[in-house]
Amino acid sequence: MSEEILINVTPRETRVAVVENGMLQELHIERGWRRGVVGNIYKGKVQRVMPGMQAAFVDIGLERAAFLHANDVMRPPQTGNDGEGGGDSLFPSTAPTLPVTELLRDGQDIVVQVVKDPIGTKGARLTTQISIPSRYLVLLPQSRVVGVSARIEDDVERTRLKTLVSELAAATGGHGYIVRTNAEGQSAEALAEDIAYLQRAWALIEHTTGDSRVGARVYEDLTLPMRAVRDLMRRDVDKVKVDSRDTYEKLCIFAAQYLPAPGPAEQARLVDRIESYTGTRPIFDLYGVEDEIQRALKKDVPLKSGGYLVIDQTEAMTTVDVNTGSFLGQRNLEETVFRTNLEAAQAVARQLRLRNLGGIIIIDFIDMVDAEHKRQVLRTLEKSLSKDHAKTTVYDFSPLGLVEMTRKRTVESLERQLGEACTACNGRGIVKTxxxxxxxxxxxxxxxxxxxxxxxxxxxxxxxxxxxxxxxxxxxxxxxxxxxxxxxxxxxxxxxxxxxxxxxxx
The missing domain is CATH 3.40.1260.20 (Ribonuclease E, catalytic domain)
Structure with a gap:
């Protein structure tokens, strides 16, 4: 499988496209005046505790107050049997079961991290469970637990990584870590460099927090091109092509200093896979990405067989309807429906990634009688979703023949990022005759x-x-x-x- 990452940089907008076998799979957009805030850490102040909602609104210097649920608040460290002490700590320890009034109070200073960008009329979603990602690890400064990504399936490798990271963590302060999927097969030296970087980053955050005013950002996640290299550049990525010379040079320095050489089995160093694109034709045009973006804004998605999907995004959920269209098949109706649904399952997985659709998703496959056909369609959907970086959960067919699933949403969908409600119909999708x-x-x-x-x-x-x-x-x-x-x-x-x-x- 051929996979490339394309980075298009203009003065006010940066776009990153992930292309697999010539087909666009993911699109990430960052605009200079409207950068996302997910991953940023702020020194905030609790504006109002809401006992009825088990939550609080926190001022972190953004346009709207951010939302912090009790389940995302760490329990203050205890100093005695009476539970007193430590309530003003900026970095409390975990306990999601206490009432929010015992965890927070109005006017309290608190260090929080954004886990979800402001979406629509909703403010950002926060947590006090701080985490800082690197290429192979995620630092959990308030924990001592070492976990391994579920996507690393080999038991021997899981044990090796957990043992190695636990030993490195014990020698460098005893913080907790999550071992990311990218760490599979990596050497002790590579993981040690990651831990050293994360330790430096956390020390800087602690130092900065003490001197910062309320609403100040004490840690900012990397820019989109650097995040793309850090998070998306796996072993199966052949090239990273960037059309800005300045960004190319920054990425090369970043890869050489921040991302360790993966190991002797790797055929080329990471930095060697980063290329500066200097062609006269725009890079997104060359790979057909611009056309794919325009198609991703349409409701209808044609299938090669002649069938098609209809995708509707609403405030509450996203629905996907599967239709046979002009596909007549060659055997019988059940076989025709089965083949269409198999193709649709793969297409749905791709469209969810490409359009960045999240929340509740309902898929209305064409009705099938054969139980084995249903199982195969469901397995195809799950397998196709396995490459998705966002967490997905798929449920079995409902009595009505619908497949319900969820996909973690952290930023606006592609449609909401690039579009707005039509002034002619006010977002209804139709106009009066x-x-x-x-x-x-x-x-x-x-x-x-x-x-x-x-x-x-x-x-x-x-x-x-x-x-x-x-x-x-x-x-x-x-x-x-x-x-x-x-x-x-x-x-x-x-x-x-x-x-x-x-x-x-x-």
Whole structure:
């Protein structure tokens, strides 16, 4: 499998595309004036504790107060049997079961980390369980536990990594760590360098926190290009191509200093896989990424077989409907449906990654009778989701034949990042028909005449509406004028949308 990471840099926007076998799989966007805040650590102040919600609102210097749930708050360290002491600690220890009023108080200073960007009208989601990621590890400064990613399945390798990291941790302060998937097969030297980096980062955060004011950012995650190299550059990534010389040089320095050489089995060093793209054609155009982005903003997703998906994103959930379309199959209906659903399962997994859809997701596969076919479709979906960096949970077919799943959401979906509600329909997805608007105008004319005195009326509306009224509905206009005893004139205006109109009394 061929995999490349493409980085497109412009003065106000950076985009990172992950391309597998020539097909776009992921897209990450960072805009200079609206960088995400996930991973950032702030010194905040508790604005208001909400016992009924088991949560609190915290001022961290952003536009809206951030949200901190009791389950994400660490228990203050205990100094005696009475439980007193340590309540003002900026770095408490874990305990999600206590009432929020015993964990926080109004006006309390607290160090928090953002786990979810502000989305829509909701403020950022916070935690006091600080974690700092590196290439192979995640530092848990308030814990002493060493865990290993579930995606490392080999028991011997899991044991090796856990033993190695536990020994290194004990020798460097005894903090807790999570061993990331990228650590599989890495040497003790590589892991030791990661731990040394994380120790330096945490020491700096502790030092900075003491001198910082409320609302100050005491730690900022890396820029998007560096995060992409840190998190996405695995062994199966052939190249990282970047179209900015300045960013290329920074990435080379970052890779050489921060990312250790993976080991003797690696055919090329990480820095050798980073290339500066200097072609005249835009890099995203060369790989067809721009076209894929435009397709990812559409509801319909065509399948190679002739079937298609319809993806609808709402406030509460995302729904995916699978249709056979023009695919007729060659054997029987059950086989046709099965083949379409198999292809759809792979396409759904890709679309969720590409569109960055999260929360509750409902997939309406075409109804299948054979229980084995259902199991194979579900296995195909789970296997296709295994490459997803976001955590996913898939449930079995429901009695109605629906597959329910969840996908962890930390930032806005691609649609919400690149688009906004249509001004013509206010986000409904439809506009009223010309006929509907016409009859609304007639009712508004009657209402206006009964409320106010006027000899004549002027109706201003869109050209299409006015054309329909003066042509197809001209007889109705004559009847209305006779009924009201008023003269009615119509005027078209290109600035009016189909649903907009004004009735003016003259």
């Amino acid at each position: 010309i006929e509907t608007v016409t009859y609304e105008i007639f009712r508004e004319i009657v209402r206006a005449v009964r409320q106010f005195e006027a000899d004549r009326l002027l109706v201003i509306a869109s050209p299409k509406v006015v054309s329909t009224i003066t042509d197809e509905e001209s007889a109705a206009v004559v009847e209305l004028e006779e009924f009201l005893g008023k003269s009615i004139r119509f005027q078209s205006d290109d600035q009016y949308l189909q649903e907009q109109f004004d009735v003016v009394l003259l």
